[in-house]
Amino acid sequence: MSDTLKIIKERHSVRMPFDPSRPIAKQDLRQILEAGRWAPTAHNMQNFEIVVVDDKMALQELGNIKRTVSETFIRENYQQLSFSEEELLRKKVGLLGTNFPPSWRTPGVKPIVEEGSMRPLLTCPTLLVVLYDPGRRAPASEGNFLGIISLGCMIENLWLAANSLGIDFHIVSSLADGPVEKEVKRNLAVPEHLRVVLSIRLGYAAAGPARHPRVRRDIEDFSHHNRFGNKGID
């Protein structure tokens, strides 16, 4: 149990460039996929497919897809940002502004879309593109809510397995953005009925470990004893 908890607590995002000359060993990749395979899914629907992209040309083509970012993204993203580590440690939720291009975190400045391009994908030896089949849904699940939760369970399994093998992991969800998704599907010959969930960069950070501060709400903040509002469990 303590090993499991340790892996859960140490799992983290690595957003920096990965060393393109350090591939993911096939047996490690198999173990990561094996962890995804055994994830719980609602009604055991196993509603996912994963395209493993390690061909350099294919990665380059994905990385060259033009991304447009919506005003809604910029506005809602801005609301989640902290502008210093102190602020982040105090708030315990959200992200540091430095994770985003300057024009995306400056109020009143028109965001420069190119700053958030897909180029980081070029520096990853393996990209997992997670797809889901909206047709493979648990019965009577409004909005396929249960199916979407299931994808989260599966992705968490991939993440824990990768980190436990010492492999860095970075979710890039922008591959699922409307016009980008269309291009991704075309590039990877994904059948029309499947949707892109997100993509995952796997690799080894080129510059070695550089951890960002990781914050979480306290247990007493989100747990409620017997009735909502009785904060904590004591």
Ligand SMILES: Cc1cc2nc3c(=O)[nH]c(=O)nc-3n(C[C@H](O)[C@H](O)[C@H](O)COP(=O)(O)O)c2cc1C
């Ligand atoms: C569904 C989902 C989508 C995410 N999308 C992105 C993303 O597009 N880019 C990114 O850098 N991180 C992304 N993340 C990572 C989160 O920002 C990260 O897990 C969170 O800030 C906590 O940091 P930690 O993973 O280091 O604990 C995503 C995570 C999840 C679960």
